[in-house]
Amino acid sequence: MGELVKYIAQALVDNPEEVTVNEVEGEQSVIIELKVAPEDMGKVIGKQGRIAKAIRTVVKAAATKENKRVIVEII
């Protein structure tokens, strides 16, 4: 699931080489921490978080298939 988040983020930003994700596994949920270059923050968050919401929606759909709860955090 981390790879999916990384792929989407890299497609959106200007500095794809600076995109990193870190997965923290819990019992029933996974937290995916997404980090991008400071100047790319807007590209993964968007106005009123619209882009971040779209990323989370897509990831959530992929996660339902695996019966997992995935939380995407942008740090």
Add this chain to the structure above:
Amino acid sequence: MKSVKTTGNTIEEAILLAVAQLGVSRDRLDIDVVEEPEKGVLGIFGRKKAVVNASIKRDKEDIAKDFLNNLFEKMGLDIDVIVKDDGDTLSIELIGDNMGLVIGYRGETLDAIQYLTSLVINKEGDAYKRVLIDTEGYRQKREETLRRLARRLANKVERTKKDIVLEPMNPYERRIIHSTLQYSSSVKTYSQGEEPYRRVVISLR
């Protein structure tokens, strides 16, 4: 991606050579100057030629197709992506088994995928293209559902003489409600609230 590296006495000369070698017009090339030309001392010593890297820009159709194919692969879904270029819009049709998952609750996943795709293809500067993604006739069905809902609620407003506030909808869906009732003699519609919680209100005229 097709690209060439060319040299010339000036940057311009190197670019012209690249245009000739790749056989496409200049506006379809991404030019990267690898080395600036230098005249050198007396035009002889330390003279350097210009070196450029020229690659053919991928069109939005290809970028969309690649993005979606990779996305679905990473989502673990087997989906065919068909892209049609209608000038100012890319119409994309998705074909596969698990389409309910791709559509999501009230189309929210389909809309998210559509939004991300439009961001990705319009990242590079040139002309903006709209992206419309559909599958199994979902958009058409949803439009019919919204039109039915609008008419039904308009009747209710007429009957009860009380306003009805609909649930939040995206601009596209709100427009369907407004346009369905725009010629009604008994009710009028307007929107209230801020995105993404903006709602249509149907009230007595």
